[in-house]
Amino acid sequence: MKNPLSGKTIGNISRRHLLGTALAIGVVRPGWAAEPEKPKTLVVNSSGGVVNRALRKAFFTEFERRYGIRVIDTSPADTAKLRAMVASGNVEWDVTEIAGQDGVLVERLGLLEPLDHSIIDLSRFPENLKKNKFLFPRSVYSTVLGYRKEAFKQGHPVGWAEFWDVKKFPGRRSLRNHPVDNLEFALLADGVPADKLYPLDLDRAFRKLDEIRPHINVWWSAGAQPAQLLVDGEVDLASGWSGRFYDLVMKDAPIGIEWAGGAVKESDFAIPKGAKHPYWSQKFLAVMAEAERQAIYTNELGYPGLNLDLVKFVEPKVVPLLITNPVNLAKQFFNDLTWWADNQAVALDRWNKWMLKG
Template sequence: MSAYIAFGAPLLMAAWPFAALSQNIPDNLKGSGEIVIESSGGTLEAAEKKAFFDPFTRDTGIKVVLVAEDHAKLLASVKLGQPANDIADLAGGQLASWIANNGLEKIDYSYFAKETLASIPEQLRNDFGIGNFTYSAVIGYNTKKFPENGKHPKNWVDFYNVKDFAGKRAISKCEKMVEGGLLEGALLGDGVQPEKLYPLDTDRAFAKIKALMPDVGRWLVAGADGPQSLIDGEADMASTYNGRMAAAKAEGAPVAFSWEQSLVQYDYWAVMKGSPNKENAFKFLAYISRPKPQAVFAEAIQYGPVNEKAFALLPKELAGNLPGAPDLVKKQIFQNYQWWGATGPDGRTNYEVAMEHCVALLSQ
């Protein structure tokens, strides 16, 4: 079965007619031609298409073309001076590596309205990337195996406890190491306290992962793989994402997830170095960063908006059940992208060193 699931999240309710998004579009965001955007498919693409891609084309006249996500292929094409697409969604921990490889254009924030920029937290306004959404790596499980009202995994200690919680696991493969919280989850599963998590003890983390490998039923390479592995029966619990799990559960899949020890994360939209459509790319980023598109997106897939004004446009129950919400954040851990992007004496980032270690481990 395809890794991309087709669950239809509760996309945009009557309170949010798309016609509302066409109002007050500045002339500097209109144009012609196209932009090519890398997409991971599944429920995330469905939400982005509904909230961002289709309305942007309708309101600006600029066509959005989607291609399958392949970061390795994309970076190689950028290095050749022939980028395979204009825009990519990069995990926060990957941004520093792309910058170090001279793979990105600086964001031209002159296309953004002042009130839009003022409503986006500073850490989400990088010179080379603008925040896409906040999300959380959570522990998901199959409710036929672990009933919600019974004994079920709640944290990473439970996830790595194969004695008391027997069953197959699904965890992130190397290319999704940061987004899936692979190393953080392993260390938390080994008893490390959240406040002592960073700097990550990578040797300890990979040792914990190696011990779990006989119980891994699926290695996850795409965002949709987590819930799909639970639905297909390849795994009984999975490291996955809150939005994907919420969408699957809403469609009646026998799955649930826990917020405890979940990682607050965020992605960046980034424009590829040498992008032939970079002006259109900047227009797209300015358009979708406004409060209304952000609110539409959050309601579609239940990932947190990066524009703080979007929360006020959402139903209170939903706004309080998104990553980073005041009541939830007490149970969560903010992923430290500064650590992932830091370089050692050899000039390589912690991400690059960990990637090499990960690939070596999984190729054994």
């Protein structure tokens, strides 16, 4: 996947803030004969949990205040359900979250309405994202290594090779029950450089996974699990989404985040094809594009938005824990989402068979 930051980092982005962008209330593109009547509600689907809490604080409340339309939130983000809705013509969502390689898939399948760039201002986004046709680039997220501080007073594992080193770093471990990221982590642990990961060597990755499998105590499936497993002392090391760890770190939980080998992905929002209120869906995404609103989301959850003016509004205490902090970003890699879109079915089938081997 091409780095969505397009060479930009917190340390070198512009500080200019365009206060007037994305506030174009009443602006109607040529394709809209007139501003459509306001619906009473707008349904926004997301991954739920702490993500939904942050979305409401940063975007839902402001959209409701600005337009008088109540936002109804649903979860989880579900590509299969999106496909079924579009196929049936009964589309329940006005906007939905689409993460990682699923964005490539749903765009290919024609499941989305195009973005209206006369409403959604992407002018202060990285160059390679400004002309996105269907996917609104909400943020980036990363799968990283979390650890329990009490278990590693003399130093925690740095990177996946040390996660695999059970003699040097004994302790209970947890990984996600899914091939995405785990295949990359296995190859990194086996010495493959981050810039040489793709195309993934499945045989080599599964051989390396065979080594760590006896030492995995919990295969997690829900995003909230790994951080809670660490806090509860059920495991000492766990892969997990950085925002879930961030949420507890900011509450002074005794856990830490190791960025080395983190797997970074773009997280998008989009309008399902056949959505009932497409104009107001565009207006909602326009609110999501604003730097000040994105900063509220980032402060709440640690997933940085991609408006380049974001840093101007982020709380200083948050910056060391941002995926896009130059120090952190340099240690991570970007998943190749196109490779995953092309190969996910094969990789998932092999993963499921591998898990069944017991």
